[in-house]
Amino acid sequence: MSTEVLAASATDVQQASASAPAQSATAEKVNLLGMSRPQMEKFFEDLGEKKFRAGQVMKWIHQFFVTDFAEMTNISGKLREKLEKICEIKAPEVVHKNYSKDGTRKWVFRVGDGEGSLVETVLIPAEDKTGSRKTLCISSQVGCALDCSFCSTGKQGFQRDLTQAEIIGQLWMANYSYMEDVPVIERERSVTNVVMMGMGEPLLNYDAVLNAMRIMLDDFAYGMSKRRVTLSSSGVVPKIDQLAQDIDVALAISLHATNNELRDELVPINKKYPLEQLIAACQRYIGKDGNESARKHVTIEYVMLDGVNDHPEHAQQMIKLLKNLPSKINLIPFNPFPHAPYGRSSRNRIISFQKTLSDAGFVCTIRQTRGDDIDAACGQLVGQVADRTRRAEQWKKKVAAQNEIIRSQG
Numbered sequence: 001m002s003t004e005v006l007a008a009s010a011t012d013v014q015q016a017s018a019s020a021p022a023q024s025a026t027a028e029k030v031n032l033l034g035m036s037r038p039q040m041e042k043f044f045e046d047l048g049e050k051k052f053r054a055g056q057v058m059k060w061i062h063q064f065f066v067t068d069f070a071e072m073t074n075i076s077g078k079l080r081e082k083l084e085k086i087c088e089i090k091a092p093e094v095v096h097k098n099y100s101k102d103g104t105r106k107w108v109f110r111v112g113d114g115e116g117s118l119v120e121t122v123l124i125p126a127e128d129k130t131g132s133r134k135t136l137c138i139s140s141q142v143g144c145a146l147d148c149s150f151c152s153t154g155k156q157g158f159q160r161d162l163t164q165a166e167i168i169g170q171l172w173m174a175n176y177s178y179m180e181d182v183p184v185i186e187r188e189r190s191v192t193n194v195v196m197m198g199m200g201e202p203l204l205n206y207d208a209v210l211n212a213m214r215i216m217l218d219d220f221a222y223g224m225s226k227r228r229v230t231l232s233s234s235g236v237v238p239k240i241d242q243l244a245q246d247i248d249v250a251l252a253i254s255l256h257a258t259n260n261e262l263r264d265e266l267v268p269i270n271k272k273y274p275l276e277q278l279i280a281a282c283q284r285y286i287g288k289d290g291n292e293s294a295r296k297h298v299t300i301e302y303v304m305l306d307g308v309n310d311h312p313e314h315a316q317q318m319i320k321l322l323k324n325l326p327s328k329i330n331l332i333p334f335n336p337f338p339h340a341p342y343g344r345s346s347r348n349r350i351i352s353f354q355k356t357l358s359d360a361g362f363v364c365t366i367r368q369t370r371g372d373d374i375d376a377a378c379g380q381l382v383g384q385v386a387d388r389t390r391r392a393e394q395w396k397k398k399v400a401a402q403n404e405i406i407r408s409q410g
C-alpha cells in the first residue's frame with residue numbers, strides 16, 4: 001500500500017474539493033454534464049434554441065473541461081446568461097484522491113445529497129505495442145445487488161444506481177486531473193480506455209450506463225474508439241442482447257467458474273441465467289459486422305481463487321465451454337479483503353492454468369496486480385475511506401462528550 005496516499009488528510013479532502021467544479025447549492029438547476037447529444041439537443045430545442053448549440057456546449061464541457069458558461073466564447077452572451085440561470089455543469093464531489101508514483105490514480109466520490117454514498121474510480125496506466133494507455137475503471141452503482149461471494153462491492157449490498165452525470169463525471173474528473181493548470185485552449189483528453197469494471201453491475205443500471213457510453217464515443221465529447229470502451233457484466237443475459245442492439249462496445253464477462261454448480265455459488269445470478277444461456281448470449285453479441293465492430297471477441301474474466309476454481313479440470317472445462325466463442329481470457333489473481341472467505345491462487349497454479357489454455361489455442365493473459373499497493377480491486381478503497389470517516393466521526397463524538405463533561409463540571 002502506498003504511503004503517499006493513504007493518510008488521506010483533511011487537506012487532501014479540501015484540495016480535492018477545491019479542484020472540483022463549484023458545488024452549487026442550487027439543486028434545482030439542470031446538470032448538463034450527464035446529457036448525451038440527443039438529450040442535450042432536445043433540451044436546447046425545448047428552450048427555443050438551435051439544436052447545434054448542444055454540440056458546442058458538449059465540446060466545452062468534455063473537450064475543454066470548462067464548467068463556467070462565461071468561458072464558452074462561441075455562444076452569445078444572452079444564451080450564456082440564460083444557461084447560467086437554469087443549468088450547471090457539476091461533477092460528483094471528490095472526497096479522496098490518491099496519485100501513486102507508478103501513475104495509478106484513484107478517486108473516491110461522494111454521490112447524492114447530504115452525507116451521500118461513496119464510489120470509487122481507478123486509473124491505471126500501461127505501455128504496450130500500441131503505445132501508452134490510460135485505462136479508467138468506472139463505477140456504475142453504489143454497491144451491488146448480485147452478491148458474488150468473492151467481491152467486496154457485493155458484500156456492501158445495493159444502495160442505488162449512479163446517475164448519468166455521476167458516471168460520465170468520473171471520466172470527466174480523471175481527464176481534468178491532468179489539466180487543471182493547463183490553459184483551456186491547450187487542454188487534451190488523457191484517458192484512452194474505459195472499462196465499466198468498478199462498483200456495481202452496469203447492465204442493471206442500463207439506461208444511464210448506455211447514455212454515458214454514448215457520450216464516451218461521441219466525437220463532440222470524448223470521441224473514444226468503440227474498441228476502447230468495455231462493459232463488464234456478470235451475465236444479465238437479456239440485457240446483453242439489448243446492448244447488442246443499442247451500441248457497439250467491447251464486452252467482458254465475469255465467468256469465474258466453468259460449471260453451473262460452482263458458478264451458482266460464486267456468481268449467484270448464474271441460478272437465473274446459467275452458463276449455457278450466458279455463452280449463447282455472448283455468441284449472439286459477437287458481431288455479424290466483422291472487423292468493423294468492437295465485437296470481434298468477448299473478454300472472459302476469471303478470478304483465481306485458491307483451491308476453488310483453479311484446478312486443472314477447471315481449465316479443461318473452460319476449453320470445452322469456450323470452444324465456439326471467440327474469446328480472450330484474463331486470469332485475475334484474487335484480491336483479498338477483510339473477512340474474505342477465499343485466498344489467492346499461487347503464482348505457479350495461475351501460470352499452469354494459463355499454459356493449459358494457451359496450449360489449447362486461447363489468448364490468455366494474467367492481470368498485473370500492481371494496483372494492490374493502493375487497493376485497486378473493486379469496492380476496496382471505498383471500504384477504507386468509509387472506515388476512516390467512521391473513525392473521524394467517533395473521534396468527534398468523543399471530543400464533544402469530553403467537552404460536555406468539562407462544561408458540566410466547570
Ligand code: SAH
Pocket residue numbers: 150151152196197198199200201202232233234253254301302303332333334335336337377378
Ligand atoms: N459487475 C460487473 C463489473 C464490476 S466487477 C462484473 O461483475 O463484471 C469488475 C471485475 O472485478 C469482475 O470481473 C469481478 O468479478 C472482479 N472482482 C470483484 N472482486 C474481486 C476481487 N476481490 N479480486 C479480484 N477480482 C475481483
Ligand code: SF4
Pocket residue numbers: 144145146147148151152153154155198199200201234254378
Ligand atoms: Fe456485483 Fe460484479 Fe461484484 Fe458480482 S463481481 S457483486 S456483479 S460488482
